Amino acid sequence: MRYLPLTEDDRRQMLAAIGVDSIDALFRDVPPDALLSRPVDLPCHADEITVERAFRDYAAENVSPASVPSFLGAGAYRHHVPAAVDHLIQRGEFLTAYTPYQPEIAQGTLQYLYEFQTQVALITGMEVANASLYDGATACAEAMAMACRLTKRKRVLLSGGLHPHWRATAETYARFLAIDAVAQPPSWAGDERPEDRLDTDTACVIVQNPDVFGRVHNYRGLAEACRAKGALLVIAVAEVVSLGALTSPGDMGADIVAAEGQSIGNAPSFGGPTVGLLAARERFLRQMPGRLVGETVDQDGRRGFVLTLSTREQHIRREKATSNICTNSGLCALAFTIHLTMLGETGFTRLAAVNHARACALADRLASVSGAELLNETFFNEFTVRLSRPADEVVEHLAKRGVLGGVPLTRLLPAWREASPLLILAATELTTDAEINALATALTEVLR
Numbered sequence: 048m049r050y051l052p053l054t055e056d057d058r059r060q061m062l063a064a065i066g067v068d069s070i071d072a073l074f075r076d077v078p079p080d081a082l083l084s085r086p087v088d089l090p091c092h093a094d095e096i097t098v099e100r101a102f103r104d105y106a107a108e109n110v111s112p113a114s115v116p117s118f119l120g121a122g123a124y125r126h127h128v129p130a131a132v133d134h135l136i137q138r139g140e141f142l143t144a145y146t147p148y149q150p151e152i153a154q155g156t157l158q159y160l161y162e163f164q165t166q167v168a169l170i171t172g173m174e175v176a177n178a179s180l181y182d183g184a185t186a187c188a189e190a191m192a193m194a195c196r197l198t199k200r201k202r203v204l205l206s207g208g209l210h211p212h213w214r215a216t217a218e219t220y221a222r223f224l225a226i227d228a229v230a231q232p233p234s235w236a237g238d239e240r241p242e243d244r245l246d247t248d249t250a251c252v253i254v255q256n257p258d259v260f261g262r263v264h265n266y267r268g269l270a271e272a273c274r275a276k277g278a279l280l281v282i283a284v285a286e287v288v289s290l291g292a293l294t295s296p297g298d299m300g301a302d303i304v305a306a307e308g309q310s311i312g313n314a315p316s317f318g319g320p321t322v323g324l325l326a327a328r329e330r331f332l333r334q335m336p337g338r339l340v341g342e343t344v345d346q347d348g349r350r351g352f353v354l355t356l357s358t359r360e361q362h363i364r365r366e367k368a369t370s371n372i373c374t375n376s377g378l379c380a381l382a383f384t385i386h387l388t389m390l391g392e393t394g395f396t397r398l399a400a401v402n403h404a405r406a407c408a409l410a411d412r413l414a415s416v417s418g419a420e421l422l423n424e425t426f427f428n429e430f431t432v433r434l435s436r437p438a439d440e441v442v443e444h445l446a447k448r449g450v451l452g453g454v455p456l457t458r459l460l461p462a463w464r465e466a467s468p469l470l471i472l473a474a475t476e477l478t479t480d481a482e483i484n485a486l487a488t489a490l491t492e493v494l495r
Contacts, residue, residue, distance in 0.1 A: 050440065053348055057072070057074075063492065064230070065320065065444060067365070069236060071095045071295065076183065079357050081374055083439060086387075088138060088253075089297070090420070098377040099333070099469070101404070105192050108278035109317065110451065110453055112183040113125070113177075114386060115216060115352055115449045115450060115451055115476055116121070116260060116450045116451065116481075116482035116483075116485045116486055117451040117479075118192070118409070118448075118450075118451060118452055118453045118472045118473055118474065118478070118483075118486060119315075119451050119453065119473060120212050120257075120286070120428075120429045120453070120454065120472070120473025121210070121259065121386040121414075121454040121455060121459060121471045121473070122183070122212065122213075122285045122307065123309060123312045123315040123318065123321075123349040123478055124286055124288070124309065124315065124428075124473060124475055125314070125315055125475060125479055126288065126310050126311070126312050126475050126476065126477065128312055128313070128314060128400075128452065129386065129439070129486030131328075131385070131387050132382050132389070132473060133311050133382075134385050135288055135383065136378060136381050136382050138155075138199050139155075140154070140155030140156075140376075141155045141156065141159055142263075142378070142381075143156055143377045143378065145380075145495075147153075149354040151351075154351060154352055154378065155350035157340050157353065157354070158352050159180040159206065159338045159381050159384050159385075160179070160338075160352075160377075160379070160380065161340040161341070161342060163176075163178065163179065163350050163380050163384045164176040164177065164178060164339070164340060164385050165310075165324050165382075165398075166324075166384060166388075167306075168326050170291070170295065170387075170395070171284075171290065171291040171295055171296055171297055171301075171304040171306065171326040171327065172295025172296055172297025172298045172299075172322070173296070173297045173304055173326035173327055174297075174326075174328055174329040175326065175327055175329050175332050175335070175339070176324065176325065176326035177325050177326075177329075177335050177336065177337040177338060177339055178284075178337055178338040178339060178380070178470050179308075179322055179323060179337065179376050179377070179379075179380040180322075180323030180324070180325055180336070180337055180376070181299055181321075181322075181323050182309075182320075182322065182323045182375055182376070183210075183213060183283065183285055183305065183306055183307025183308075183309075183321070183323055184212055184213040184216040184307075184318065185216060185282075185323055185325070186215045186216075186305040186306065186307070186323030186324060186325045187209075187213045187217055187253065187281070187283050187305040188217045188219070188220040188221075189220075189305070189323075189325060189336045189337075189370055190251075190253070190281045190305040190325060191203050191217050191220065191221065191226065191228070191250075191251065191253060191281065192224055192226070192369075192370070193303060193331070193334050193335065193336065194250045194251035194278075194279045194303060194335045194367065195224070195226055195251070195279060195304070195397065196369065197249045197250075197279065197331055197334050197410070198212075198250045198251070198277065198278065198279060198302045199427070200248055200249060200250035200278075201226050201227055201250065201254075202226075202227045202229065202248045202249050202252050203217075203221065203227065203229065203249070203251055203253065204229050204231065204241050204244055204245070204249060204251070204252045204253065204254070204256070204428075205217060205218075205226045205228055205230040205231065206231055206239065206241060206253060206254040206255060206258075207230070207231040207232050207233040207239050208228075208233070208235055208239070208254065208255050208256045208259055208260060208262065209253060209254065209258070209259065209283060210255060210259045210283070210285055210459070211259065211459040211460055212283070212421050212459070213255075213283060215229055216290055217253065218230065222305040226250075229244070229304070230397070231267070231314070231461075231465065233259075233260075233460060233463055233466075234312060235260075235422060235465070241254070242268070242269050242272035242273075243349075244423040245272060245273065245275075245278055247277065248277065249275060249276060249278040249408065250278060250279065251273070251278055251279040251280065252269065252273055252278060252279075252281065252468075253281040253282040253305075253404045254266055254269065254280070254281070254283065254297075254492050255282070255284070255285060256282055256283075256284060256289075256293065256296070256308060257286065257289055257293075257425075257426065257427050257429065259284075259285075260422070260423065260430075260431045261423055261426040261427065261429035261430040261431055261473075262423055262424070262425055262426065263293060263360075263426060263427060264425075265294070265299065266280065266282060266299045266301070267299050267300055269300075270300025271300065272302065273300075273302075274300075276299070276467050279302040279303060280300060280302050281301065281304070281305060281397045282296035282299065282301040282303075282305075282357075283303050283304075283305045283306065283307045284296065284304065284305075284306035284307070284324075285306070285413050286307075286310060286396060286427065286428065287307060287309075287310050287311055287324070287393075287430065288310045288311070288399050288427075288428070288475075289307050289398075289399065289402075290399070290425065291387065291395040291398055291399030291400075291421060292305075292396065292400060292402075292403055293399075293427065297321075297326075302327065302328055302331065303325070303326070303327045303328075303331070304325070304326045304327070304405075305323070305324070305325055306323070306324040306325075306326075306382045307321055307322075307323065307324070307382070308321070308322040308324045308379070308427075309321040309322065309379075311382075311383045311386045311387050311390075312379070312381075312382030312383040312384070312385060312386030312387070313379050313382050313383065320376060320378075320379055321376070321379060322379035322380050322383055324375040327338070330331070330410055332356065333356075335356070335369070335434040336369045336370030337370060338354055338356060338357045338443070339355050339356035339357075340352055340353070340354060340355065341353055341354075341355035341356075351359060356398075363381075382449065398476060399427075402427065402428035402474070402475050402476055402485075403427055403428055403475045404431065405428065405445065405474040405476060406426060406427065406428040406429065406473070406474040408474070408480065408483060409472065409474045409483050409486075410423075410426075410430060411489060412438075412483050412484065412486075412487045412490060413432060413472075413486075413490070416437075416487055416490050416491050416494065417491070417494065417495075418434060418435035418494035418495075419432050419434055419435075419471045419490060419494065420434075420435070421431075421467050422430060422469075427474055428474055429471060430471075430472060430475055431456070431467070431468050431470065431472075432472060433468050433469055433470075433481070434468045434469075434470055434494065435468070436468065436493070437455075437457075437467045437468060437495055438455035438457065438467065438468055438469055439457050439458070439467075440491050441455075441470065441494070442454075442455055442492075444489075444493040445486070445489050445490065445493060447475050448493075449489075450485055450486050450489045451487075452469045452472070452486055452489070452490065453470045453471050453472040453473070454470070455469070455471075456469040456470070457470060459471075472487060
């Protein structure tokens, strides 16, 4: 059998070898009331063709953004991934979804992680970057923990413009690390001034650019205020393509940058897997989580790569570990590296310019839709509109018309009363004029 390779005789021999007479005996330490008295409610086994057909039917219930006009964003973005990326990530010297446990013999893996670090440092405007994390949300939480270790403080300010999922992840980490995470409420009034909340107990301020509403910020003043109080500034970036057009976090004065790299080389795939980016000032190197790959030469003078920093608990004493990260999204990092290498600096900035232009075209077209008001004064490729009806109802009607019309803010901030009519819309280089017109037409009908 393909999936059940052991025979009954195999099982009897294994049980005899470990000294028990039945499989049930293996679970004798489990309380009886915790054991199931009947099989779980799942279909019985079936032949492979039947299973494949069943899962094709399940998959058909999803509406793929690739098959209809899609304006989904809010942390996961659909961009074009060149066919060469999928081809090259399958090369044997590079292909791995996991981390190099015997790094010196995995030179291909170390090479691309070295290139990955270099690219991340360049686009974020920072001095060092690590060899990838799970995703943007956990990278943000790791940046928070790193800031607390560096400052030896336990109070953290979370911006109201930080993606709610990232904020929730940071708050979860904070709860178990005895960190006081103070989240500011979301606001459209422009009155969020974290610099006024800084004190000598503040480890860091975490902000996002562009923020969850799509607004673009200049955090230079906040960076200066943080330095004056001995706090660190963490800038989070959910749409990494924006770094091709906006002032880099490093140039704004960020101490640590946490970002989501999914937009480069990785399709949204209904939510993952994705790849976390983390970069910092070189003086903070020793407190970075994860790994750092360095370049060296061997005894014959040949170029080679090594793990120069590995701070996870499996490599050093557990109490000395800065993180318990157990993988590095290696395959996603490889796709990121190949795609960004193919783009180059010129291609990356051009891609960002096209994204912004597409969002401008979308905003201009929606200006003619009665009942839809653009709220952003600034944006990159994503913005928020206020509708004359609850946004969650509107997107359901749009979906019935074959348009994935954005993300209602209530899905991200269900407790925020002002969120009901707010809709987040994103446009990328894949957004066509025909798709923009389809959205505007459908939205006009729904809001009529």
